[in-house]
Amino acid sequence: MIFSWEKIIEEILVKKGKVFLLGESDSGKTTFAKTLVTKAIQKGILVGWVDADIGQSTIGPPTCIGLSLISPQSPEFKISSLYFVGNTSPHGRFVPLIMGAKKLVDIASKESNLVVIDTTGAVTGEFGQTLKYQKILACKPNYVLAFQKEKELEKITDVIKKFNFLKIYFMEIPENIRVRTREERAKNRQERFKLYFKNSKLHTLIKKDYAFYPSLDFLLSENPDNLIVGLKNSSGEFLALAIFIKQYNEEIEILTPLVNIENIAVLEFGNIRINQDGEQLEYISINNGTFYNEEG
Numbered sequence: 001m002i003f004s005w006e007k008i009i010e011e012i013l014v015k016k017g018k019v020f021l022l023g024e025s026d027s028g029k030t031t032f033a034k035t036l037v038t039k040a041i042q043k044g045i046l047v048g049w050v051d052a053d054i055g056q057s058t059i060g061p062p063t064c065i066g067l068s069l070i071s072p073q074s075p076e077f078k079i080s081s082l083y084f085v086g087n088t089s090p091h092g093r094f095v096p097l098i099m100g101a102k103k104l105v106d107i108a109s110k111e112s113n114l115v116v117i118d119t120t121g122a123v124t125g126e127f128g129q130t131l132k133y134q135k136i137l138a139c140k141p142n143y144v145l146a147f148q149k150e151k152e153l154e155k156i157t158d159v160i161k162k163f164n165f166l167k168i169y170f171m172e173i174p175e176n177i178r179v180r181t182r183e184e185r186a187k188n189r190q191e192r193f194k195l196y197f198k199n200s201k202l203h204t205l206i207k208k209d210y211a212f213y214p215s216l217d218f219l220l221s222e223n224p225d226n227l228i229v230g231l232k233n234s235s236g237e238f239l240a241l242a243i244f245i246k247q248y249n250e251e252i253e254i255l256t257p258l259v260n261i262e263n264i265a266v267l268e269f270g271n272i273r274i275n276q277d278g279e280q281l282e283y284i285s286i287n288n289g290t291f292y293n294e295e296g
């Protein structure tokens with residue numbers, strides 16, 4: 001059975017809880033999230049919007065999961081928290097993507113009554129199925145809204161329908177939905193990065209005062225220039241994104257909007273290079289040459 005958006009929104013606004021949006025790219029997930037969030041705050045409900053779409057982000061920059069806690073008193077979608085994943089696609093990043101989604105969903109659940117979880121369009125093959133299945137197990141939503149065009153979600157929904165903590169609804173797909181081209185998606189990501197790095201400054205850091213993950217030696221086969229970096233403090237909390245600009249013998253140069261750079265403890269490399277204009281240049285595998293060879 002296919003449900004209309006109005007009907008499901010009506011039910012969710014009464015029951016509240018955690019709502020997980022599942023569907024391939026351009027299936028209407030983000031449009032639905034915006035509609036639901038807007039209606040919820042109009043009704044005076046405190047909402048936590050977790051944006052786990054690290055490519056086509058709504059909350060915060062690409063490569064990060066974003067959380068916005070939205071109260072009816074200040075209904076803007078301000079960033080409340082970010083979790084660094086390190087890529088604009090889940091490739092090579094399942095662990096931080098699932099960990100980060102769980103972490104922000106847990107914060108959102110504590111701070112609000114309704115949690116909306118938007119996700120990437122990766123839903124098919126072993127890759128998409130594993131990711132979404134594990135993410136659903138980690139986030140434990142009360143509702144999974146399946147935006148299915150043909151049968152592409154069945155491998156996931158056939159399993160999760162056995163879970164007694166969630167309800168699955170197959171949702172109407174808007175008729176005149178627009179499929180965005182690769183170029184439009186790239187352009188959108190660039191705009192998001194540009195906005196994030198708008199007031200950034202160059203900073204010189206002394207290498208020996210910081211830890212790098214993976215280590216700088218480890219990256220030697222890949223020069224680190226232009227890699228996206230997650231800056232973390234000594235509690236392991238994410239501070240801000242940076243772009244690695246250049247390394248010298250004893251120093252490195254980064255570009256970041258972070259003002260208090262004295263709290264940086266760890267620089268965590270992501271898998272993509274971007275230029276100072278926010279344009280994504282290439283993907284690199286930072287695990288190159290370090291395969292785990294042992295069996296068992």
Ligand SMILES: Nc1ncnc2c1ncn2[C@@H]1O[C@H](COP(=O)(O)OP(=O)(O)OP(=O)(O)O)[C@@H](O)[C@H]1O
Pocket residue numbers: 023024025026027028029030031032053056119120121174175176177178179180
């Ligand atoms: N009811 C509608 N009428 C017309 N256009 C729509 C409608 N709903 C969504 N769209 C458009 O269709 C496109 C895809 O929708 P949306 O961004 O919600 O999909 P998505 O599932 O979040 O995709 P992605 O996984 O790529 O983020 C968007 O450009 C959106 O503006």
Ligand SMILES: [Mg+2]
Pocket residue numbers: 029030031053056118
């Ligand atoms: Mg979306």
